[in-house]
Amino acid sequence: MKKPLIQYISAKNRWFWIVVAGVVLCGGVVHHGLASESSADAQKRQTIEKMVADYRANFPDVIEMSTSQAMELMQAKKIVFIDVRRPNEQEVSMLPGAIPHNVFLKNPDTYSEYTKVGYCTIGYRSSRFTQMMKQNGITIYNLHGGMLGWVHGGGKIYDKNGQSFRIHVYGRPWKLAPEGYQEVW
Numbered sequence: 001m002k003k004p005l006i007q008y009i010s011a012k013n014r015w016f017w018i019v020v021a022g023v024v025l026c027g028g029v030v031h032h033g034l035a036s037e038s039s040a041d042a043q044k045r046q047t048i049e050k051m052v053a054d055y056r057a058n059f060p061d062v063i064e065m066s067t068s069q070a071m072e073l074m075q076a077k078k079i080v081f082i083d084v085r086r087p088n089e090q091e092v093s094m095l096p097g098a099i100p101h102n103v104f105l106k107n108p109d110t111y112s113e114y115t116k117v118g119y120c121t122i123g124y125r126s127s128r129f130t131q132m133m134k135q136n137g138i139t140i141y142n143l144h145g146g147m148l149g150w151v152h153g154g155g156k157i158y159d160k161n162g163q164s165f166r167i168h169v170y171g172r173p174w175k176l177a178p179e180g181y182q183e184v185w
Helices: 011-032 039-056 067-075 087-092 101-106 124-135 146-152
Strands: 079-083 115-119 141-143 157-159 162-164 166-168 182-184
Touching: 039 124, 039 146, 067 079, 067 115, 067 146, 079 101, 087 166, 115 124, 115 146, 124 141, 141 146, 146 157, 146 166
Parallel strands: 079 115, 115 141, 166 182
Antiparallel strands: 157 162
């Protein structure tokens, strides 16, 4: 009769291998569970990236910021998001701490100590805004993929009552929010 494999591992290394086995097993559960992206969401991400690439050709001078870079700055409290969407879109939800672009335009110097990042649904309107601001000597980054890129990247959005799972997607072609979000247009 064969001895179990665990008997061949020294007592000193046994706990190490038990932990490794647990991580491998749990990693498989997480990978195939909550942390994995559905194929529908992966397809939506690809569509977003194609749309972003298409409009980027019109704005070669606009500097983009990735969702992960914006999240890092947000953790450090060194960022202000500028929402360039219409008020009815902003009422549905906004990025954390975001201000409407008309508030920013009233006194842009108020935000001089922050990295300024403009966004809209997917990035086209915010690219126009950041380009206009650059022509006026104000540096504003454009959030790559806009709100859709943000929520696909794990970012949270908020309405007047707190965290929200409703997102204004501008119109049917932008109905690309991840699973779990209610799309409004």
